[in-house]
Amino acid sequence: MPTAQVPARDDGDAVTRRLPAVVDVHPEGSRTREAPLGARPRILALDVLRGFALCGIILVNIAPVTSFGRELPPSPTTLQDPTGWLQLLVQQRFFPLFSLLFGISFSLLLESARQRGARERVVLLRRLIVLLPLGVLHQLLQPGEALTFYALFGLLILLPSTWLPRWAVALGAGLLVSVAVLLTGGGLPLVPGLLLLGSALVRYGVVDRWGSTTRGPAVLLLLFTVVAVPALVQQVRTLPQSGFSISSAVAGLALAGVYTTMVLLLLRTRLQRTLATGFRPLGRMALTNYVSATPLMLFAGHALDWPRSDSWAQLFLVAVGILVIQWVFSVLWLRRFRQGPLEYLWRTATWMQAQPMKRPVGTAAGAVDDDVRLQERGAG
Numbered sequence: 001m002p003t004a005q006v007p008a009r010d011d012g013d014a015v016t017r018r019l020p021a022v023v024d025v026h027p028e029g030s031r032t033r034e035a036p037l038g039a040r041p042r043i044l045a046l047d048v049l050r051g052f053a054l055c056g057i058i059l060v061n062i063a064p065v066t067s068f069g070r071e072l073p074p075s076p077t078t079l080q081d082p083t084g085w086l087q088l089l090v091q092q093r094f095f096p097l098f099s100l101l102f103g104i105s106f107s108l109l110l111e112s113a114r115q116r117g118a119r120e121r122v123v124l125l126r127r128l129i130v131l132l133p134l135g136v137l138h139q140l141l142q143p144g145e146a147l148t149f150y151a152l153f154g155l156l157i158l159l160p161s162t163w164l165p166r167w168a169v170a171l172g173a174g175l176l177v178s179v180a181v182l183l184t185g186g187g188l189p190l191v192p193g194l195l196l197l198g199s200a201l202v203r204y205g206v207v208d209r210w211g212s213t214t215r216g217p218a219v220l221l222l223l224f225t226v227v228a229v230p231a232l233v234q235q236v237r238t239l240p241q242s243g244f245s246i247s248s249a250v251a252g253l254a255l256a257g258v259y260t261t262m263v264l265l266l267l268r269t270r271l272q273r274t275l276a277t278g279f280r281p282l283g284r285m286a287l288t289n290y291v292s293a294t295p296l297m298l299f300a301g302h303a304l305d306w307p308r309s310d311s312w313a314q315l316f317l318v319a320v321g322i323l324v325i326q327w328v329f330s331v332l333w334l335r336r337f338r339q340g341p342l343e344y345l346w347r348t349a350t351w352m353q354a355q356p357m358k359r360p361v362g363t364a365a366g367a368v369d370d371d372v373r374l375q376e377r378g379a380g
Contacts, residue, residue, distance in 0.1 A: 186252055
């Protein structure tokens, strides 16, 4: 079959890469489809990780977005209360992963634009400019949401970094993340460094190998665990003050690494199909699901009078219910369409031309996507 040549880079990246036919791998066999020129197979691991991150983010957002318990006397953050476990296992654990994945997707877009023969930095500029008003509108419903900051830091830091060699991008990522942890205890100041880290992972070919190896994720899982355990112990000792502290930020980043590498390793086992079924539909429509979760949370909070409620069980059940609704909608939508509604509008504005929307008859959902690439590997 014909292959597409990616132009050489001058920063030490791989000289030439070939984009093969799309391969969907299943436990019972494989099915190969030839992607049209300029299209790239989706990365299974990225979709699963996006869906996984969304599940954690809704647990982080649902209480503050709905003003849960705001009119009740404040209670201390302890392990006898769900707030303590949320601090240990959820807060600052999924937001870094979501930010990293945005950095990866922006960098994959550059490669896609280059492969199409487009002016890649102009394409990325449009991508970020279009995201900005969407984030601003979302801010009206959810103050402090992340999309606005992804767009702003993308314009101010990620886009200029495309002129730098990849070693400088990796170094900058490490410095920015370290400064954010030390000065602010994490939160939104982590975004610039995580966007750069995502870019570095793409430019060093690390993302290329996701789903095709177990050695790298296994080693990283061990390293992240070694850091996470003492950091979590320290955070437990100062739990009431651990909202945005250094111990919380270090524990959060380390545990985010543990979660990520565990998912990557499990995708190399017989659980691949289960993970793909559960998380991939959510991840395929991550932008649509992230934005649509906010009005659903607000409606539930108003209907159930959550500012006067202390029912954590009710809160968690509603969060799970929203995810189930989104999963069902995503599955049904992707049976007919190539991407979610917001993804389609974002992509159309990015490329300045209408993109294919309906899925060809007989095409597997998620088989081809223009913004991401690589193969899906079978379970090891």
